[in-house]
Amino acid sequence: MAVLEVRHLCKRFGENQVISDISFEVNKGEVLVIIGPSGSGKSTLLRCINRLEKVDGGTISVCGDEMITGYETDKKGIQRPVYASPEVLRKIRLNVGMVFQNFNLFPHFSVLKNITDAPVCVLKQDIQSANEKAMALLEKMGLKEKAQAYPCELSGGQQQRVSIARALALNPQILFFDEPTSALDPELTGEILKVIKELAKEKMTMVIVTHEMAFARDVADRVIFMDGGVIVEQGTPAEIFSNTQNERTKAFLKRFSESDL
């Protein structure tokens, strides 16, 4: 079953068409990696599915729930999406987890509270079980002893692992990563990539935007190459990284040294 289905998605900022008619799906347990040059619309795509941006066309469904029920034309003759009821949107929201490039941890909460606050506040879990779950997640991330620390006391890599734990604490059906290692020093990217590979092994459904080509090739079940707001090519890592016939894909991959692949 498809966890995520995107059909004919369109998004523009003013006159700038950032996403034009993109369709794809992600199946349960699948790891989809999205690559593409800067400005190709990768972040915007994730943000549309997360409702951090409003879409201009197309449909999105998460675990069978339709996010957009239809379109209506407003007074100025512009097509506007009609989003589903708050209950459905809330359900979708909780099914989709998000890990940001610059972590966005809550600086005034301890590491533990960063992870437990949403389960307690949003899911109404009792504090006891939320704490237990959080400690288990921290243990998995190798950060058990940092539970009482504040984000400012952690390295970038540790902060990013906390933010992954925070997203996982809500038991999402699918987890998005938008360049999870781009804000980190090169020597810290490894620890994050390891955690993501671990999640892939556990069959967590994930969509990962990254510029780490070697990692993409390693972790992906399927790769989408985006450029100029469209999907140029998609396929298995072998098809994209080794045997592509597409000139644009070739040109893009050339920028990464052979040793990267």
Added chain:
Amino acid sequence: MTNGFAVKAEPFVLAFWKGCVCVDFEYLLKLLLILLEGMGTSLKVFALTLIFSIPLGMIVAVGKMSRHVIINFPIRVYISIMRGTPLILQLIFIYFGPYYIFNVTYDRFTAAIIAFSINYAAYFAEIFRGGMQSMPLGQYEAAQVLGYTKSQTFFRIILPQVVKRVIPASANEVITLIKDTALAQTIGVIELFSLAQKQSSFIFSVMPLFVAGVFYYILNLVVSGAFSFIEKKLNYYR
């Protein structure tokens, strides 16, 4: 060689000294009681102004951030007038304005509270707005993605961080307010400074003014101490 300062300072120091030694203990006690009572009035102006101007400042800040011109334009004008004209003039205007326009008089103390409150609300509003707008967008987005409602986001995530950000600038305003309460005498509110002045001319000495100065200073020490304490408390994160 005597310079200009020494020439002026000499009689001042002399007069001050005379003021201290010539008054008897009984008068000193009376003076302290009078000044303490004046300080009570000053404190009342101070506290009431804070109680009204801080919430009002929050509302004004939200209004100024509004996208609707009908809301944000009048608020811009209001803030610009409050910050662009002397507080002493605003005090006089608020107390005597109604008298000249509608021929009505009202309580001086009330007028002082109104004038101080709307003046300080404008300053607080700008501080609060700055604090709100300095919050990174990522905090809102993280909260949204985690499923927090708008009000949970504001009260749990945004507000506590804004409080930390606005504390230093607010401390400046509060300390300025203590000293500004002396302006209430321009519309006839009998507070610490005016009483000290009266006593000074009464005994031909600056000693009562000096005592008033000590009172203001102690009050400021307490207030700035309280703010450092709060700042330190909030220093557990960056």
